[in-house]
Structures are given as structure tokens and as C-alpha cells.
Amino acid sequence: MVRFEEMFDSWVKRDGPDTETQIKVIEWIGNRRADPFAGMLRDTNHPNLWFGRIPYTLDGEGTLVTVAYEILTRTRVVRCMLIGRVGLPI
Known part of the structure; x- marks a missing residue:
């Protein structure tokens, strides 16, 4: 698991989410270790790139937290590319 802490800190600094959402x-993020593919979608243009919603993060403004990361199966590296909020629908 690479860059998740860095991307989390950047997201918190940028968006200022409440403690419960954090x-x-x-x-x-902790559950990604067991199965990084669970509940995610693969980007067909970039075969190692996966993205999706983080459950239970919908806020009152209709946005939710999403994440994008690479899964490098040969080296068993999961590298976070971005954590951020997007509006519905996605």
C-alpha cells in the first residue's frame, strides 16, 4: 500500500471532511489490504488503474468520496493516485 497516507492527508487538507468521514x-483503506479489487471498477484505457466510491461517505451536498489507484499485480503494489469528492451521479 503506497501513497494512501499522502493522498489521504492531501484530501483532508483540501476538502476538510468531518471526523466521521475521515x-x-x-x-x-485498511480493508484494501485484503482485497484491493473489491467494489472497484477497472479503467479500460489503463489496465492497472482502478477507481470507485468509498461506501457511506455521501454528504448532505450530494457528494461522496472516491478513490483511484493502481494495482501492480506482478510486484503486489497498490499505489493510490487520488482521493477526493465528486457529485452524484458518477
């Missing part, structure tokens, strides 16, 4: 994102 905890949900931290827990979600």
Missing part, C-alpha cells in the same frame, strides 16, 4: 475512509 474514519470511514481510513477503515476503507
Whole structure:
């Protein structure tokens, strides 16, 4: 798991999410170790790039937290590219 802490810190600094949302994102990141493919979609133009929503992060403004990361199966590296909020629908 590479760059998740760095991307998390950047997202918190940029968007200022509430503590409850931060905890949900931290827990979600921790669960990626077991199965980084779970609940994610693969970018067909970039075969190592995966993206998706982080469950239970929908806020009152209709945005939710999303993440994009690379899964390098040969080296078993999961590298975070971005954590951020997007509006619905995605």
C-alpha cells in the first residue's frame, strides 16, 4: 500500500471532511489490504488503474468520496493516485 497516507492527508487538507468521514475512509483503506479489487471498477484505457466510491461517505451536498489507484499485480503494489469528492451521479 503506497501513497494512501499522502493522498489521504492531501484530501483532508483540501476538502476538510468531518471526523466521521475521515474514519470511514481510513477503515476503507485498511480493508484494501485484503482485497484491493473489491467494489472497484477497472479503467479500460489503463489496465492497472482502478477507481470507485468509498461506501457511506455521501454528504448532505450530494457528494461522496472516491478513490483511484493502481494495482501492480506482478510486484503486489497498490499505489493510490487520488482521493477526493465528486457529485452524484458518477
